Amino acid sequence: MAGPRAIRILPDSLISQIAAGEVIERPASVVKELLENALDAGATRIDVRLEGGGIRRIVVTDNGCGIDREDLPLALARHATSKIASLMDLQQVATLGFRGEALAAIASVARVSIVSRTAQAEHAWRIEADSGAVEPAAGAVGTRVEVAELFFRTPARRKFLRAENTELAHCVKQVERIAAAHPQVEFNLWHEGRALLALPAATLTARALKLMPEEFAAAHRSVDSRAGAIALIGWVGLPTAARARTDAQYFYVNGRWVRDKVLSHAVRAAYVDVLHRQAQPLYALYLQIDPARVDVNVHPTKSEVRFRDAQAVHQFVLHAVQEALAPAARGVGSAQGAPSGGPIRTVAGAQAALAVQQPVASYLAMLAPATAALPPATADGGADAGQEAHPLGVALAQLAGVYVLAQNRHGLVIVDMHAAHERIVYEKLKRQLQARQVPQQRLLIPQVFAADALDIATAEEHTQTLLAIGLDLKPASPTQLVLRAVPALLAGADGVALARAVLRDLRDFGGARVLTEHVNELLATLACHAAVRAHRRLTLEEMNALLREMEATERADQCNHGRPTWVQLSVADLDRLFMRGR
Numbered sequence: 305m306a307g308p309r310a311i312r313i314l315p316d317s318l319i320s321q322i323a324a325g326e327v328i329e330r331p332a333s334v335v336k337e338l339l340e341n342a343l344d345a346g347a348t349r350i351d352v353r354l355e356g357g358g359i360r361r362i363v364v365t366d367n368g369c370g371i372d373r374e375d376l377p378l379a380l381a382r383h384a385t386s387k388i389a390s391l392m393d394l395q396q397v398a399t400l401g402f403r404g405e406a407l408a409a410i411a412s413v414a415r416v417s418i419v420s421r422t423a424q425a426e427h428a429w430r431i432e433a434d435s436g437a438v439e440p441a442a443g444a445v446g447t448r449v450e451v452a453e454l455f456f457r458t459p460a461r462r463k464f465l466r467a468e469n470t471e472l473a474h475c476v477k478q479v480e481r482i483a484a485a486h487p488q489v490e491f492n493l494w495h496e497g498r499a500l501l502a503l504p505a506a507t508l509t510a511r512a513l514k515l516m517p518e519e520f521a522a523a524h525r526s527v528d529s530r531a532g533a534i535a536l537i538g539w540v541g542l543p544t545a546a547r548a549r550t551d552a553q554y555f556y557v558n559g560r561w562v563r564d565k566v567l568s569h570a571v572r573a574a575y576v577d578v579l580h581r582q583a584q585p586l587y588a589l590y591l592q593i594d595p596a597r598v599d600v601n602v603h604p605t606k607s608e609v610r611f612r613d614a615q616a617v618h619q620f621v622l623h624a625v626q627e628a629l630a631p632a633a634r635g636v637g638s639a640q641g642a643p644s645g646g647p648i649r650t651v652a653g654a655q656a657a658l659a660v661q662q663p664v665a666s667y668l669a670m671l672a673p674a675t676a677a678l679p680p681a682t683a684d685g686g687a688d689a690g691q692e693a694h695p696l697g698v699a700l701a702q703l704a705g706v707y708v709l710a711q712n713r714h715g716l717v718i719v720d721m722h723a724a725h726e727r728i729v730y731e732k733l734k735r736q737l738q739a740r741q742v743p744q745q746r747l748l749i750p751q752v753f754a755a756d757a758l759d760i761a762t763a764e765e766h767t768q769t770l771l772a773i774g775l776d777l778k779p780a781s782p783t784q785l786v787l788r789a790v791p792a793l794l795a796g797a798d799g800v801a802l803a804r805a806v807l808r809d810l811r812d813f814g815g816a817r818v819l820t821e822h823v824n825e826l827l828a829t830l831a832c833h834a835a836v837r838a839h840r841r842l843t844l845e846e847m848n849a850l851l852r853e854m855e856a857t858e859r860a861d862q863c864n865h866g867r868p869t870w871v872q873l874s875v876a877d878l879d880r881l882f883m884r885g886r
């Protein structure tokens with residue numbers, strides 16, 4: 305095995321380029337950083353031993369390249385890394401780590417010691433972070449990092465930790481998440497000596513299917529698409545295997561688990577015709593892309609990325625998943641659909657039924673102020689007087705249950721009503737939140753629903769954040785949550801689905817600063833649940849109300865996922881379509 309690369313302190317100019325911030329929030333964040341280090345070191349076997357849910361002790365042992373004796377103090381120093389050396393490296397990171405910060409951050413909030421040995425060394429060396437002392441030690445080639453008494457120096461932060469069981473659950477999830485993208489590596493996990501996970505090296509297929517819920521095995525399709533320097537492989541669940549929760553959705557970019565709106569939206573969009581809106585598809589997807597085309601230096605925990613060309617990636621993922629689902633999707637609505645089409649038809653049917661039941665009233669109520677100021681819409685689409693005041697024009701008709709057609713001074717306006725509505729609600733919520741005043745709608749009958757330990761802990765931990773965004777959501781029993789109020793703007797939404805989606809965001813983003821650092825994502829999640837369903841028939845009045853709302857809304861030409869909400873076809877555009885010279 306090649307020896308380790310030397311660890312160097314990064315130059316100040318580069319340090320200032322790196323997304324900095326809190327990286328250690330709970331035991332699971334320590335587990336994540338240590339596993340990533342072990343993987344970057346080329347380990348083929350990684351053992352994780354936890355005590356007290358990881359709060360008392362976390363020990364991660366790997367058989368990777370080890371750390372040279374003289375580099376041990378540097379491993380614990382801030383901004384010291386062997387993984388990048390220049391801005392150019394930073395722009396095309398191929399390793400999981402690159403900031404040279406994780407071990408220093410952990411050592412500042414816990415007692416840390418490292419035992420490491422390279423292949424060249426005659427024996428291992430041990431360093432203790434607090435004293436900095438290095439001494440000979442026993443140990444095989446590889447590295448063993450021990451982290452004890454998390455937050456012992458900061459009792460205030462320690463108080464924010466949940467019950468050991470909850471922290472343990474987060475740790476297990478973290479190991480699973482990372483293991484699902486590194487099947488060639490063996491992972492073992494023990495808690496207080498009890499084996500919780502044993503994952504021998506396997507193929508990607510075997511590893512991914514083992515970690516997915518049982519129902520996935522019998523109801524999935526493979527994805528395998530390539531286009532130039534970008535590839536997507538993995539598995540997507542058939543609509544029949546969907547669930548209410550989003551816990552079985554894994555997306556990786558170059559081996560790194562990410563939570564990214566562009567990607568999750570693309571997958572979601574591929575299911576749009578075959579899956580009830582509130583049902584969550586199951587998937588494990590792996591995107592490979594030239595590291596220079598994706599920025600991983602966006603957020604301190606690196607769970608967010610930014611694509612240089614988000615549109616192209618969105619299209620690529622959407623088509624790849626659509627293609628994988630296509631044989632099943634063709635069953636929908638076709639008279640002699642394949643046998644597997646049966647259950648899918650049922651799901652699609654349920655979706656249609658639900659759309660019809662959507663209370664028209666709630667939508668009208670929401671738009672009420674604007675409805676009052678409607679311009680008169682005449683059959684010829686005239687209303688010339690109103691056109692100056694109404695850049696988006698006057699509604700003519702609804703097309704395919706999805707688009708609103710309108711006429712303005714330039715020609716034809718086509719509005720994606722779903723996207724437009726989402727944007728309107730998003731901006732309204734944003735203003736309310738900025739004013740620290742999100743009006744609530746108390747539910748006549750509080751909704752009690754089953755939830756797992758993680759969700760319950762999240763609701764407990766974030767009660768204040770939830771209240772700030774208008775949700776009154778609290779534990780009702782050790783296995784149930786109760787929802788008593790929702791934001792008034794979302795009064796018509798499925799409250800339970802909404803609550804689950806928000807809990808998921810809180811769980812993934814975490815932290816006390818979620819409302820400042822992730823407010824846009826949270827708002828997008830909320831708005832998405834208020835959106836008017838596709839295929840709802842709108843009256844001309846409602847259509848005009850929507851146009852007026854759009855005009856009054858900032859950035860109404862972009863929905864929360866970056867899709868346009870409307871397009872203009874000028875008369876000249878139409879003339880060109882018909883090759884009509886004027």
Ligand SMILES: Nc1ncnc2c1ncn2[C@@H]1O[C@H](COP(=O)(O)OP(=O)(O)OP(=O)(O)O)[C@@H](O)[C@H]1O
Binds near residue numbers: 308369378386407
């Ligand atoms: N398990 C390990 N095996 C070998 N070397 C390691 C291991 N863990 C850490 N190192 C060395 O210590 C250095 C510092 O690790 P640390 O996790 O603090 O930073 P990083 O991985 O470089 O970047 P990041 O802060 O993004 O994780 C690494 O660059 C690597 O050289």
Ligand SMILES: [Mg+2]
Binds near residue numbers: 337340
């Ligand atoms: Mg690291």
